[in-house]
Amino acid sequence: MRAAESVRPGRGRVLAVWGASAVLAGALALAPGAVPPAPAGSQPPPQPPPLLDRSDVDSAVAKLDGIVEKGMKRTGVPGVAVGVVYRDKVVHLKGFGVREAGESARVGPDTVFQLASVSKPLASTVVAGAVGDKTVRWGDPVAPRLPGFTLGDPWVSGHVTIADLLSHRSGLPDHAGDLLEDLGFDQSYILGHLKYESLAPFRASYAYTNFGFTAAAEAVARAGGVSWEKLSDDLLYKPAKMASTSSRFADYEKAPDKAVGHVRTAGGSWQARYVRDADAQSPAGGASSTASDMTRWLRLQLANGKLDGKQIVDAESLARTHLPEIVSQPPPAPAGRTGFYGLGWNVGYDDHGRLRLSHSGAFELGANTNVTMLPGEQLGIIVLTNGQPVGLADSVALDFFDIAQNGKPSTDWLPLVAALYAQQEKADKSPTDYADPPASRKAARPDSSYTGTYTSPYYGRLNVTAAGGGLTLELGPKPQRFPLTHYDGDTFSFPTTGENAVGLTGVTFTGDSGGKATRVRVEYLDENDLGTFTRT
Numbered sequence: 001m002r003a004a005e006s007v008r009p010g011r012g013r014v015l016a017v018w019g020a021s022a023v024l025a026g027a028l029a030l031a032p033g034a035v036p037p038a039p040a041g042s043q044p045p046p047q048p049p050p051l052l053d054r055s056d057v058d059s060a061v062a063k064l065d066g067i068v069e070k071g072m073k074r075t076g077v078p079g080v081a082v083g084v085v086y087r088d089k090v091v092h093l094k095g096f097g098v099r100e101a102g103e104s105a106r107v108g109p110d111t112v113f114q115l116a117s118v119s120k121p122l123a124s125t126v127v128a129g130a131v132g133d134k135t136v137r138w139g140d141p142v143a144p145r146l147p148g149f150t151l152g153d154p155w156v157s158g159h160v161t162i163a164d165l166l167s168h169r170s171g172l173p174d175h176a177g178d179l180l181e182d183l184g185f186d187q188s189y190i191l192g193h194l195k196y197e198s199l200a201p202f203r204a205s206y207a208y209t210n211f212g213f214t215a216a217a218e219a220v221a222r223a224g225g226v227s228w229e230k231l232s233d234d235l236l237y238k239p240a241k242m243a244s245t246s247s248r249f250a251d252y253e254k255a256p257d258k259a260v261g262h263v264r265t266a267g268g269s270w271q272a273r274y275v276r277d278a279d280a281q282s283p284a285g286g287a288s289s290t291a292s293d294m295t296r297w298l299r300l301q302l303a304n305g306k307l308d309g310k311q312i313v314d315a316e317s318l319a320r321t322h323l324p325e326i327v328s329q330p331p332p333a334p335a336g337r338t339g340f341y342g343l344g345w346n347v348g349y350d351d352h353g354r355l356r357l358s359h360s361g362a363f364e365l366g367a368n369t370n371v372t373m374l375p376g377e378q379l380g381i382i383v384l385t386n387g388q389p390v391g392l393a394d395s396v397a398l399d400f401f402d403i404a405q406n407g408k409p410s411t412d413w414l415p416l417v418a419a420l421y422a423q424q425e426k427a428d429k430s431p432t433d434y435a436d437p438p439a440s441r442k443a444a445r446p447d448s449s450y451t452g453t454y455t456s457p458y459y460g461r462l463n464v465t466a467a468g469g470g471l472t473l474e475l476g477p478k479p480q481r482f483p484l485t486h487y488d489g490d491t492f493s494f495p496t497t498g499e500n501a502v503g504l505t506g507v508t509f510t511g512d513s514g515g516k517a518t519r520v521r522v523e524y525l526d527e528n529d530l531g532t533f534t535r536t
Contacts, residue, residue: 047353047354047355047375047376048352048353048354048376050376050377050378051352051354051377051405052374052377052379052404052405054086056404056405057084057086057091057379057404058091059403059404059407060400060401060403060404061084061091061092063403064082064084064092064396064400065094065096067396067399067400068080068082068096068396069096071392071395071396071414072096072097072392074414075387075390075391075392075414075418076264076268076269076270076387077097077262077270077368077385077386077387077390077392078097078098078099078100078101078259078262078270078386078387079095079096079097079098079099079100079107079111079259079385079386079387080095080096080097080107080383080384080385080386080392080393080396081094081095081096081107081108081109081111081113081259081290081291081383081384082094082095082096082291082381082382082383082384082396083109083291083292083294083295083298083381083382084295084379084380084381084382084400085295085298085299085302085378085379085380085381086377086378086379087378088299088302088303088378090295090299093109093291093292093295094109094291095107095108095109095111095291099111099257099258099259099260099386100259100260100262100272100386101262101269101270101271101272105257107259107386108257109290109291109292110244110257110290110291110292111257111258111259111290111291112244112252112255112257112258112259112288112289112290113258113259113288113289113290113291113367113369113384113385113386114252114259114261114276114278114287114288114361114363114366114367114369115285115287115288115289115361115367115369115384116278116285116360116361116362116363116367116368116369117210117284117285117359117360117361117362117369118287118359118360118361118369118370118371118382119247119278119282119283119284119285119286119287119361120213120283120284120285120344120345120359121301121321121344121345121357121359121371122232122236122245122287122289122297122344123166123213123217123232123247123283123284123287123344124166124321124342124343124344124345125236125297125300125301125313125318125321125344126217126220126231126232126235126236126283127162127166127216127217127220127321127343127344128305128313128314128317128318128320128321128343129235129236129312129313129314129317130220130223130224130231130235131314131317131320132305132313132314132316132317132318133235133314135220135223135224136162136219136220136223136224137162138161138162138163138320138343139161139162139163140161140162140219140223141158141159141160141161142160142161142162142164142165142215142216142219143157143158143160145219145220145222145223146191146215146218146219146222148188148191148192149191149192149194149215149219150194150195151170151171151172151194151195151197151199152195152196152197152198152199153171153199153202156170156171156199156202157195159202160202161216162216162219162220163216163325163343164202164203164216165209165212165213165215165216166213166216166217166343166344167325167326167341167342167343168206168207168208168209168212168213168326168328168341169202169203169204169205169206169325169326169341170199170202170209170212171199171200171201171202171203171205171207172194172197172199172200172207172209172211172212173197173198173199173200173207173209173528174207174208174209175207175208175209175210175500176194176197176207176209176211176212176528177190177191177193177194177197177209177210177211177212177281178210178211178281178499178500179459179500179524179525180193180458180459181211181280181281181499182497182498182499182500182501183459183475183476183477183480183498184476184477184478184480185280185460185476185477186280186477187211187214187218187279187280187281187282189477190211190280191211191214191215191218193457193458194211194212194215196457196458196530197528197530198528198529203326206326206327206328206341208328210281210284210285211281211284213281213283213284213344214280214281214282214283214284216283217282217283217284218283228247228282228283229246229247229248229282232246232247232287233246233247235313236297236312236313239310239312240296240297240300240307240312241296241308242289242293242294242296242297243293244289244290244292244293245287245288245289245290245293245294245297246287246288246289247282247283247286247287248279248282248286249277249278249279249282249286249288251288252288253275255288258288259384259386260272260275260366260386261274261275261276261363261365261366261367261386261387261388262366262386262387262388263364263365263366263387263388264387264388264390270387272366273365273366274365274366275365276363276365276366276367276499278363285361285363289384290384291382291384294371294382294384295382298371298373298380298381298382300312300313301318301357301373301375301380302373302375302378302379302380304318304319305317305318320343321342321343321344321345322342322345322347322355322357322375323342323343323347324340324341324342324347325340325341325342325343325347326340326341327339327340328340328341328346342357344359345357345358345359346358346359354374354376354377355374355375355376356372356373356374357372357373357374357375358370358371358372358373358397359371360393360394361393362388362389362421363388363389363499364388364389364499364500364501365388365498365499366386366387366388367385367386367387367388368385368387368388368389368390368391368392368393368394369382369383369384369385369393370382370383370393370394370396370397371383371397372397372401374401379401379404381396381397381400381401383396383397389421390418390421391413391414391415391416391417391418391419391420391421392414394413394417395413395414395416395417398413398417399413428500428502429502429503430502430503430504430505430506430523430524432487432506432523433504434485434487434493434504434505434506435504437486437487437488438488441486441487441488441489442488442489443489444486444489444490444492445490445509445517447466447471448466448515448516449509449512449515449516449517450464450466450471450490450509450517450520451464451465451466451471452464452516452535452536453535453536454519454520454533454534454535454536455533455534455536456530456531456532456533456534458530459475459525459530459531459533460476460477462474462475462520462522462533463479464484464520470483470484471483471484471492472484473494473507473522475522480497482494482495484507487506490508490509490510490517491506491507491508491509492506492507492508492509493505493506493507494507496524502524505522505523505524506521506522506523507520507521507522507523508520508521508523511535513535516535517535518534518535519532519533519534519535520532520533520535521533
């Protein structure tokens with residue numbers, strides 16, 4: 001998630017992108033700019049001697065329950081599960097609250113949560129396993145292994161690698177493809193339409209893309225001759241004995257002990273209103289797991305791929321995922337800290353030169369998660385929650401490491417992280433208040449001027465129909481219907497829905513051919529200049 005200047009003006013969830021621990025704890029100040037692809041066989045920089053001892057960790061663990069309980073009281077988040085690993089031992093594992101608001105079933109260490117973008121470091125662990133067994137190499141081009149996948153530049157299409165896409169340095173724009181997912185398009189359609197997105201400079205720009213990441217992982221699975229879900233099972237979940245972890249939404253959905261997602265209403269209560277099926281971007285955001293399983297994965301990560309005496313993932317391949325690949329957060333000031341993205345991880349270095357790895361996950365429809373590790377200290381934490389992002393998961397991790405290092409929190413992290421989320425939500429909204437039409441607004445043309453079918457190479461078909469005295473817009477493969485409200489002249493509005501909803505958005509008709517509008521622009525779909533549809 002990131003610091004103030006790194007809160008993206010684009011769509012998506014800032015804390016899912018970077019992770020509050022990466023945003024607010026930062027990284028050691030290093031020169032900005034693109035990081036060259038790390039050579040195979042590279043290792044992270046040597047770590048300084050451990051600065052924490054058992055008593056430091058025990059002190060932080062002793063305060064952890066109180067931190068979680070206080071945070072839940074302040075935010076109202078219904079359920080939380082936390083696990084801590086230190087020196088290959090699970091030193092804390094506990095659930096708090098309820099699986100669903102208004103119900104009595106409690107959250108425990110084996111309650112299944114949706115991980116959202118914490119799926120990414122899990123996925124890069126799987127890919128490291130495939131690299132270790134020689135199925136693929138980090139530098140393999142993706143397109144030959146993923147039929148139908150191309151980008152907007154032919155040269156980039158032929159050269160973009162697994163590592164490029166896992167580190168978000170392909171040039172694809174921020175969250176490319178996410179709006180197609182919201183409209184109901186499947187993975188195949190989305191990956192096949194990324195070619196319409198304009199590209200930033202290849203390997204010299206960072207933009208977080210769930211479907212770019214997904215393309216890389218799917219290419220690895222194709223190379224192995226299996227689905228991504230089976231590859232994850234075979235290379236990580238089964239050998240690590242993570243029995244309740246899956247990259248299939250159906251497995252989460254049928255779990256008898258699962259935490260359902262919640263959103264906070266305008267009145268402040270929490271309700272289980274939505275179900276988030278992220279199968280289309282399974283490697284990037286579709287995994288589910290328990291605190292218990294995730295502590296097994298933390299042990300594996302902190303032990304260079306070894307778990308219970310068995311080498312599950314090749315150590316050298318896993319180490320590569322921990323290296324900086326691209327600058328993701330330039331320093332905000334000369335004395336500031338640069339943040340990096342590795343292969344599925346936010347990568348930073350603290351004031352002591354210690355490697356800090358983290359990632360957060362955020363579903364606006366009801367989940368917020370965080371994983372943070374200090375490999376040199378052999379210390380890591382996983383925090384899972386069943387509420388939309390309000391900063392709780394991230395602040396628990398920040399508080400924990402702060403107490404271990406300093407004996408107490410250096411600041412009140414919760415409102416700082418919550419402010420980042422709120423700032424992002426505000427930035428995503430339209431600058432036009434469609435709920436407040438101008439007093440002197442112009443009349444609309446007759447409904448028949450607007451009705452008909454329009455198309456976009458990216459979004460496909462858009463239908464406008466008239467019934468019951470109003471216009472309705474239809475979008476998506478199984479058309480979603482959005483009643484339109486007149487705003488001014490040829491401009492209407494409708495409330496957006498889905499993971500990337502931004503409140504009311506504008507719909508503006510233009511052109512005139514025989515009394516018919518010839519084009520329609522949907523404002524929230526047009527961030528990357530792809531939201532204008534032409535009448536057929």
